Amino acid sequence: MQFSTHLSSTVQTQQTSHSVWQAAVQAGYPAAIWRLPNRTDREVIIDASGHVSTVVMDLEELPMGFAVSPFINPEAENTFFLKADFYWRFDENGTVLAAQNKLSDGHPAFEALFRSEPSGSKNETVSTVKVIEPSDNQQNNFEKNVARAIRQIERGTFRKVVLARTKTVRFEEQPDIPTLFNRLCSAYPNAFVSAVYLPDLNQIWIGATPERLVSVDARGIFKTVALAGTQPAYDTEGRPKRTMDAPWTQKEIEEQALVGRYIIGCFKKIRVREYLEEGPRTVVAGNLMHLRSDYSVDTQVLNFPQLGTVMLRLLHPTSAVCGMPREAAQEFILDNELHPREFYSGFLGPVNVYQAEGPETHLFVNLRCMKLEGQEGTLYAGAGLTEDSVPAKEWRETELKCDTLLSLLTK
Ligand SMILES: C=C(O[C@H]1C=CC=C(C(=O)O)[C@@H]1O)C(=O)O
Numbered sequence: 001m002q003f004s005t006h007l008s009s010t011v012q013t014q015q016t017s018h019s020v021w022q023a024a025v026q027a028g029y030p031a032a033i034w035r036l037p038n039r040t041d042r043e044v045i046i047d048a049s050g051h052v053s054t055v056v057m058d059l060e061e062l063p064m065g066f067a068v069s070p071f072i073n074p075e076a077e078n079t080f081f082l083k084a085d086f087y088w089r090f091d092e093n094g095t096v097l098a099a100q101n102k103l104s105d106g107h108p109a110f111e112a113l114f115r116s117e118p119s120g121s122k123n124e125t126v127s128t129v130k131v132i133e134p135s136d137n138q139q140n141n142f143e144k145n146v147a148r149a150i151r152q153i154e155r156g157t158f159r160k161v162v163l164a165r166t167k168t169v170r171f172e173e174q175p176d177i178p179t180l181f182n183r184l185c186s187a188y189p190n191a192f193v194s195a196v197y198l199p200d201l202n203q204i205w206i207g208a209t210p211e212r213l214v215s216v217d218a219r220g221i222f223k224t225v226a227l228a229g230t231q232p233a234y235d236t237e238g239r240p241k242r243t244m245d246a247p248w249t250q251k252e253i254e255e256q257a258l259v260g261r262y263i264i265g266c267f268k269k270i271r272v273r274e275y276l277e278e279g280p281r282t283v284v285a286g287n288l289m290h291l292r293s294d295y296s297v298d299t300q301v302l303n304f305p306q307l308g309t310v311m312l313r314l315l316h317p318t319s320a321v322c323g324m325p326r327e328a329a330q331e332f333i334l335d336n337e338l339h340p341r342e343f344y345s346g347f348l349g350p351v352n353v354y355q356a357e358g359p360e361t362h363l364f365v366n367l368r369c370m371k372l373e374g375q376e377g378t379l380y381a382g383a384g385l386t387e388d389s390v391p392a393k394e395w396r397e398t399e400l401k402c403d404t405l406l407s408l409l410t411k
Pocket residue numbers: 162164211227228229230290319320321367368380381382383384385401
């Protein structure tokens with residue numbers, strides 16, 4: 001799809017990622033801001049329809065936009081999609097590198113979004129936050145659920161399940177999302193950092209996830225990963241551990257291997273044998289370390305341009321967030337978890353966004369994230385369980401995962 005590169009000069013050159021985000025939220029337009037792993041530029045999309053519609057994820061057909069999927073989304077047919085009516089790319093200092101606009105002159109969104117002068121970077125602080133510490137009851141319930149899951153694993157109902165929990169925080173006033181976003185970008189350079197405003201739901205989701213679900217770059221290279229196993233990235237004295245020294249238990253090796261086997265099973269289903277597998281290796285994700293295997297396929301050599309779409313439908317939800325076998329694990333999650341996951345452990349990311357060489361899609365699993373509704377934030381974290389799981393250790397693991405965001409909120 002081609003874009004007009006025209007934007008009124010005020011819109012094109014004077015905006016910052018801060019000001020366009022604020023303008024969209026104030027005017028009630030869906031907006032997404034993101035930074036890809038190991039990149040410095042930030043990208044922003046605003047949907048000028050004022051609503052987020054749902055689409056079937058067909059990467060071949062979809063226009064440029066930003067996808068947000070809930071955890072429960074069979075065949076990815078019910079995915080929220082922000083159309084790129086406005087698109088900007090900024091460098092890390094906020095200079096506009098590219099700006100595109102799909103609307104005709106005089107569209108009411110121009111007026112609503114940019115009627116005032118760009119406000120610049122006002123209020124670059126995150127308001128004071130009160131963490132509602134989980135009660136013993138919450139911890140007990142989670143650990144009871146873990147024990148219940150282990151019994152089901154021993155009975156053979158499933159081999160692995162991922163159980164999640166929430167943690168609530170209250171802000172004195174709505175936090176400044178672009179500031180929080182910038183903090184996440186600086187703290188987690190190899191994460192996918194994003195914030196999405198969904199006015200219909202009155203929610204903002206913000207996070208820094210380490211898990212790529214499906215990417216197809218401009219050269220047609222498909223990528224996915226098998227990520228699992230968790231340990232702190234720092235030793236007890238607070239010194240960073242060396243990845244080569246990270247000790248992994250049999251439980252964690254098996255947990256990650258199950259995710260890898262699941263991905264290979266998906267390739268087998270569609271008779272793709274020409275995939276490259278690298279790893280598993282230890283990777284750092286903020287305050288944590290994981291085991292990760294990387295998979296890639298050259299879709300052009302294979303003459304299989306739909307691979308991204310086909311794999312997305314097969315992969316989501318992977319056994320890194322659901323379990324194995326998938327159906328039994330999902331049933332257990334729906335029956336036992338105390339909070340609906342909503343967009344946590346769904347996927348999100350840019351779709352068909354033009355880069356120098358052509359359109360690219362980069363979808364990530366929505367982990368290490370927070371839902372913000374007014375002044376209340378809900379953090380989500382899950383832990384992969386196998387028969388060797390210890391309930392108290394799994395709770396501790398979810399606490400560490402919540403810290404990825406919490407440590408930056410309480411800074
Ligand atoms: C489910 C989460 O993490 C997944 C990704 C990496 C490691 C995981 C684990 O060790 O359990 C989880 O499978 C989460 O962060 O909420």
